[in-house]
Amino acid sequence: MMKLDQLNFQNTFARLPETFHSRLHPTPLPEPYLVSFNANAAELIDLDPDEVMCADFAEYFIGNRLLPGSDPLAMLYAGHQFGHFVPQLGDGRAILLGEVKNRAGEHWDLQLKGAGATPFSRSGDGRAVLRSSIREYLCSEAMHGLGIPTTRALCIVGSDEEIWRETVESAAVVTRIAPSHVRFGSFEVFFYRDQPEPIVRLADYVIDKHFPELADAPDKYPRFLNEVVIRTARLMAKWQAVGFSHGVMNTDNMSILGLTFDYGPFGFMDAYNPGYVCNHSDHGGRYAFDRQPQIGLWNLTCLAQALTPIIPVEEARAVLGHYGPTYAEHYVDLMGQKLGLTHAGQDDVPLIEALLGLMHANQVDYTNLFRSLGHFKSEAGEQNSVVRDQFIDRPAFDAWAETYRARLQNEPGTDEERKVRMDKVNPKYILRNYLAQVAIEKAEKERDFSEVDRLLKLLGCPFDEQPEMANYAAPPPDWAQHISVSCSS
Known part of the structure; x- marks a missing residue:
């Protein structure tokens, strides 16, 4: 494993002409402190997790000091935003430190998001706030745990520098890891x-x-x-x-x-x-x-x-x-797997669509319903109350269940074997907005980052039961209806 000053930077994007980027250094932030460190992501760049104890770790990953071998830059790009073309965008608050080559020969970009203004910031301040940094940090790792291609997150470093969004918030920088940051x-x-x-x-x-x-x-x-x-x-x-x-x-x-x-x-x-x-x-x-x-x-x-x-x-x-x-x-194919079908095809589309229609009409929790379907009994006359009781219109569910039961008769194995398959594709835990909000409020009000770390660990294994964490699978409480997430998040 590598020390911070031993990371094998290659920086191939930086060797492209300046047409593609603008070289600059991050803008320092005062008195940085570590919010959270992701040892699993550190493995991607062969970084020794003990380096988090280094006195300068927070200085490096908030941008106050440059990692040896890095060649920081902001990337140029344009884009269609909400259907309208904007001729020049670019990294307005993110700075690519460079690319680290690991022992397996893989190249991984290291990018500091929230590292200060760049030539592409337009009227922006180039900063990110602790709230949005926690959300990205947790969600990128939650998606990885779900098996969905995603950028990864190495750490969050915070500062008490005041940043204005809808209100005054504190600054933070999240270190993003990806094979590439090239986009459409x-x-x-x-x-x-x-x-x-x-x-x-x-x-x-x-x-x-x-x-x-x-x-x-x-x-x-x-x-x-x-x-x-x-x-x-x-x-x-x-x-x-x-x-x-x-x-x-x-x-x-x-x-x-x-x-x-x-x-x-x-x-x-x-x-x-x-x-x-x-x-x-x-x-x-x-x-x-x-x-x-x-x-x-x-x-x-x-x-x-x-x-x-x-x-x-x-x-x-x-x-x-x-x-x-x-x-x-x-x-x-994915929806068929969620239903426990070994080979789903177009003939199964009506079964899938009918269930989704029932779920919508009955306001059934998406994640919990599919997880509970693993308990469905395929034998005629068997009770399926754990699933059925999630629906207000139980006769409608019963009608769908008969069709589902008939379809399961064509599947190999037992109900227990089907449940094992289904539990591998239907997560028990997802990053619900209210879970992220609880972690954010503890971090902002108390500088208590334990909930961030707890969620990071939980969401790394979203298909496991984790009995001591069962309450994290609960539907949102009433107060969560008032959580508002916008582009400033």
């Missing part, structure tokens, strides 16, 4: 500037680094686009299956590697509602839960347009055609 908007900025050369350069960079098997292919650019299409389609299916809503699916928040990226006003659904809008700022519901698959394709279309200098339009359109079938196949 990284290509869009050069398309709208009518600069094809940087598009070629960036595409070659991404292919050489992340899709080396395509590097020598004569059709490498269409195949690269196809990789992004497939990864994005599968990511959208995973979000929908777990009940996750991103909140701000702008093209500058879409990862070129199909990662869940840029956590802001996200939310996991409590009571199932296909029209769920987790972002208080999304007044038109553009990024409502049930619109996410459609928006995924819309965003890919923007990327495909940006790549038309290197991919013929008709060829790009053909590649985009792979999105729908890929999404549908993966979503049905």
Whole structure:
């Protein structure tokens, strides 16, 4: 394992021309203190977890001191925000320290989010607050625990520097780890500037680094686009299956590697509602839960347009055609697994849709319902009260249950074996907004970070029962209805 001054920085993005970035150092913050450290994420960069005890650890990861070998910069990009193109965005409050190469040969970006103003900040202050940093830190690790592609989070470092949002809050920096921070908007900025050369350069960079098997292919650019299409389609299916809503699916928040990226006003659904809008700022519901698959394709279309200098339009359109079938196949497979089906197909779609319709009509908790379905008894005459009692309209559930029971007769194994399968795909624990809020309030009011660490540990194993933590699976209390999450979060 490595000490802080031994990390193997490579910094390949920094070697691209300055067209792609702006070099600068983070802006210092006074009296930094450690909020939380994620030893599991530290393994990605071979960092010795004992280094957290280093006197300068907080100084390094709030940006007051530079890690040896780092080459800090802010990345340039553009993007469609809520459907409208913004010609220049870029890292307005995030600074990429560089890329660490681990012993396995993997490259991992280290990025400080909230490290101060950059040339791309526009009117922003370049800072992040403790509240939003805790939310991103916990959710990125919760998504990893659920098996969903995501950026990771190494640590949070706080400061009592006052930051103005809706009210005065304290500053914090979260260290984000990802294979790459290149996004759809990284290509869009050069398309709208009518600069094809940087598009070629960036595409070659991404292919050489992340899709080396395509590097020598004569059709490498269409195949690269196809990789992004497939990864994005599968990511959208995973979000929908777990009940996750991103909140701000702008093209500058879409990862070129199909990662869940840029956590802001996200939310996991409590009571199932296909029209769920987790972002208080999304007044038109553009990024409502049930619109996410459609928006995924819309965003890919923007990327495909940006790549038309290197991919013929008709060829790009053909590649985009792979999105729908890929999404549908993966979503049905995931939902079938949640129902305990070993091989789900289009014939099972009515069964899935009927259950979701019942859940919506009866305001049934999404996560808890699917977890409890593992207890469903498939034999005729068996009682299924643990599931049935979650529905107000019990006759409607009974009718669905008969169809489900008949479908289970075609499945191999026993009910007990099916439950084991289902418990591996239906989480017991998710990062409900109220759980995050409790941790945030303890951190803000008492400088007590124990709840952050407790949630980090819990959400790392979301499919395990963890009896001592059973109350963390409870539906939200009444006061949680008043939690408001917006783009400033």
